[in-house]
Amino acid sequence: MRVKILEPTLKNISRKNRVCAYARVSTDNYEQGESLENQITYHGNLIAANPEYELVGVFADKGISGTTENRPQFQKMLGLCRERKIDLIITKSISRFARNTTIVLRIVRELKELGIEVIFEKENISTLSKDGEFMLSVLSSFAEEESRSISENTKWRVRKKFETGQLIINTNRFLGYDKNEYGELVINPAEAKIVERIYSEYLSGKGTFTIAKQLAVDNIPTVAGGKWCESTILGILKNEKYMGNVLLQKYYIPNHLKKSTVLNKGELNSYYIEENHSPIIPKEVWNKAQIEIVKRAREKGNYQGNMKYQNRYPLTGMLYCSKCGAVLRRRTWNSKADCRKIVWQCSNYIRNGKTACSGTILDDGSASRLNIHEPTIVKETIKNGKKHYSYSGKSKQTTA
Structure with missing residues (x-):
């Protein structure tokens, strides 16, 4: 039997590692701002100096705690990772990346599945190394404890200021x-x-x-x-x-x-x-x-004094949806004018969506002016594009 070797027609194309860095400081003060600029410059130069690296960018968040994931640049970096546009992330330390053990491990595992390596310089940890995750779980727990300690120390200083009458007002x-x-x-x-x-x-x-x-x-x-x-x-x-x-x-x-x-x-x-x-x-x-x-x-009729709204509001349990019979629940909405709007909405619709009920919505101001003292069914109709309401005592109407 003769075996013929077929040579590859395409030559191996070597591609540079697409590398980015992540930097963060937790406050907006001048000293930390200077520290952030130093981190950006250092990592930018480090990546640019390596001939095997292609600089994707340096992502930096300022004035945001590492205990949260809601960091714009951090999320932008993760988005590029999920699009397979990054191969390696370099960061100064675990605490710069995140101060929450759960967040660190979850994100590192996700990146690992994508084949993306994270290098923590201070701790000398690579997430793709054999003992990388073990060391990371140990050291990130220290970072989280450090965050808790810093938080407690900060709260202690604030309370001491309060005790001596010092203000903390923006x-x-x-x-x-x-x-x-x-x-x-x-x-x-x-x-x-x-x-x-x-x-x-x-x-x-x-x-x-x-x-x-x-x-x-x-x-x-x-x-x-x-x-x-x-x-x-x-x-x-x-x-x-x-x-x-x-x-x-x-x-x-x-x-x-x-x-x-x-x-x-x-x-x-x-x-x-x-x-x-x-x-x-x-x-x-x-x-x-x-x-x-x-x-x-x-x-x-909505004064509660110093009570803790155990009975909620005067209209709680008094308004009912005419479409399904469910009680209307008081809700606070944020309107486009950045002002709060209070409404009463069908609880069945809130829990189960429009498949359960098309819903009834009544403005709190309109409801308060009705002087309701007994269970009342709210009927919502639309005429010429405007909502109109009619009311009847619950005992006078059967609901589904």
């Missing part, structure tokens, strides 16, 4: 005040006029919606440059800082990995400081505003 998002060279609150005269206007108009009988609308008509932006909402106006009216006092630790962060704040309902100490800074609103006027807020809330 005046870039606080209408009416700036900070002087000593970190003290000082009145911003131009912004203070807006605050005074809001209190004056509210106490003269105008509602928060009308006040917000008129500020927008007058082309007066919010302190953050956004649009005025009822909730923004109400927040200003309720803020004790405008009468010169401060309540510290209204909110706290329970989980160092999620970084989200929750309202302090007595879980931690709070600190109330009187006459901390110059007031924009006299104490008597501020107190009148609080009385008026409660008075209007009671008139609408």
